[in-house]
Amino acid sequence: MLVCTNMPFSPIIISIMRSKVLPESAAAAAVATSTGDDADFRAAFRSWLDDHLPPAWRHRSFGATDTLLSEQRRGLGRLLGEAGWLTVNWAQSAGGLGQSAARRIAVLEELVAAGAPEPMNSNVLGIFAPTLIKFGSEEQCAAFLPDMVSHDAIWCQGFSEPDAGSDLAAISTRGEIVDDEIIITGQKVWTSYAHMADYCYILVRTERSDKRHRGLSLVVLPMHQEGVTVRPLRNIVGTDEFCEVFLDGARAPLANVVGSLGDGWRMAMYALGQERSVGLAQRSLKLKGEFNALAGMICAAQAAGDPRATPGMTTGPMVDSLVRALVTSATVRRAIELDGAGEDIGAVASVAKIFWSEGHQKQMQLAAEFLGPDFVAGDAPGANWYRASLFARAETIYGGTSQIQRNVLAKHLGLPKGR
Numbered sequence: 001m002l003v004c005t006n007m008p009f010s011p012i013i014i015s016i017m018r019s020k021v022l023p024e025s026a027a028a029a030a031v032a033t034s035t036g037d038d039a040d041f042r043a044a045f046r047s048w049l050d051d052h053l054p055p056a057w058r059h060r061s062f063g064a065t066d067t068l069l070s071e072q073r074r075g076l077g078r079l080l081g082e083a084g085w086l087t088v089n090w091a092q093s094a095g096g097l098g099q100s101a102a103r104r105i106a107v108l109e110e111l112v113a114a115g116a117p118e119p120m121n122s123n124v125l126g127i128f129a130p131t132l133i134k135f136g137s138e139e140q141c142a143a144f145l146p147d148m149v150s151h152d153a154i155w156c157q158g159f160s161e162p163d164a165g166s167d168l169a170a171i172s173t174r175g176e177i178v179d180d181e182i183i184i185t186g187q188k189v190w191t192s193y194a195h196m197a198d199y200c201y202i203l204v205r206t207e208r209s210d211k212r213h214r215g216l217s218l219v220v221l222p223m224h225q226e227g228v229t230v231r232p233l234r235n236i237v238g239t240d241e242f243c244e245v246f247l248d249g250a251r252a253p254l255a256n257v258v259g260s261l262g263d264g265w266r267m268a269m270y271a272l273g274q275e276r277s278v279g280l281a282q283r284s285l286k287l288k289g290e291f292n293a294l295a296g297m298i299c300a301a302q303a304a305g306d307p308r309a310t311p312g313m314t315t316g317p318m319v320d321s322l323v324r325a326l327v328t329s330a331t332v333r334r335a336i337e338l339d340g341a342g343e344d345i346g347a348v349a350s351v352a353k354i355f356w357s358e359g360h361q362k363q364m365q366l367a368a369e370f371l372g373p374d375f376v377a378g379d380a381p382g383a384n385w386y387r388a389s390l391f392a393r394a395e396t397i398y399g400g401t402s403q404i405q406r407n408v409l410a411k412h413l414g415l416p417k418g419r
Contacts, residue, residue, distance in 0.1 A: 026044075028097060029044075042110060049114050052083075053116055057116065078150060081150045086119065087149055088103055100340065111282055120193070120196075121151055124157070125148060126274055126278050128157070129148060130270075130278075135218075144220060154193065155199050156194045156223075157192070157200065158173075158200045158202030158203065159188070160189055161188055166403070168268060171186075171216070173247060174205055176206075180253065181254055182252050182256070182257065183251055184250045187247065188200075188202065188244065189233075190242050191243045194243035194245050197223050199220055199222060201218060201258070202219050205217075206264075207261070215262050218271075219256055220256040222252065226249075227248050227249040230244075231243060231245075236390050236393065272349075272400060273344075276350060276399050276405070277349035277352040278332075278339055280356065287329070287359060287363065291322055291363060294366065294367055298370055320362070321359065321366060324363070325363075328359055335348045335352055350408040353400065358396060360392045361393070368389065
């Protein structure tokens with residue numbers, strides 16, 4: 001099986017992949033005119049956003065139940081994909097522009113600064129796309145990447161199961177090889193946007209082994225078929241982007257197995273490293289913006305003599321929030337740079353995930369202490385803070401719990417396993 005990073009694509013496959021992301025795109029033009037100057041490239045993207053991001057799409061609350069927001073996220077993803085901004089750092093052999101990590105960071109930071117929603121496929125582009133490029137065949141890349149970038153197809157992730165959340169090696173969903181197909185039976189849960197998805201990259205057990213992490217395979221599963229049942233799960237915010245997926249003889253071509261049968265654990269670990277840092281980069285980088293907004297409210301309240309803005313609030317708690325935001329930003333940048341250089345980001349990804357998820361929860365708690373009743377009032381300025389705080393409760397769980405991240409760091413440092 002040909003591997004994307006080890007062998008150039010044939011001219012025919014490159015032309016297929018670039019049929020969605022044209023070489024003469026806005027991003028390509030920015031690359032051509034910036035002549036190596038990252039500031040010029042950033043300015044070009046900022047100008048493009050000013051022209052293409054409608055005011056009504058900016059600074060929206062997160063949540064898929066809002067149909068309008070879902071349409072906006074898909075619409076923005078389509079615009080960004082067609083203009084080449086989503087793949088600016090991908091290798092040219094993978095249909096990208098081969099630009100530096102610094103330019104990828106510039107795109108993410110400008111999206112955050114503009115209050116842009118996350119593109120609907122942001123997670124799959126940040127998690128599965130690099131996994132597919134690294135481990136998949138050129139035929140798989142040509143078949144799946146263009147529609148992923150253009151948002152003509154929406155994707156979800158099928159990793160977690162009712163009895164295998166953080167313990168991913170315990171998954172029991174089975175994949176049986178029958179002729180040239182893989183027949184999948186089992187259940188997945190916490191499968192974000194499965195009710196909207198056309199494809200799922202799913203981890204299944206295809207071989208029995210004494211060691212649990214062996215015998216797993218990563219498969220691209222078409223979602224629109226008999227044998228796939230999706231049930232949305234209503235969460236504490238009242239949205240239903242989380243889903244449970246029941247698989248009863250669902251079918252995927254054997255050609256949709258990424259890499260080799262039984263080698264899925266290695267790919268899953270690579271994908272999770274991407275998810276904990278690069279895949280969540282846009283959300284992580286928002287932490288500093290939220291800090292600035294909160295600091296502005298507190299400082300204005302102090303100037304007005306508002307008793308809620310106590311002197312102590314601008315010392316310990318706010319300094320702690322600022323430090324966490326700065327560390328998160330620096331760590332995410334480092335992870336993107338390492339990833340761009342082809343280096344392992346496992347430990348750095350875990351640091352980024354811990355600082356972002358725990359820092360965000362603490363920052364939301366500080367907002368609640370300052371805003372008081374306004375924090376939960378539906379028509380108050382703090383209403384969006386309340387909604388964000390509810391979403392933040394899950395951030396120390398998904399993508400690997402904080403406990404899992406600390407175990408990863410302990411292993412990286414050579415510390416003994418806990419009893």
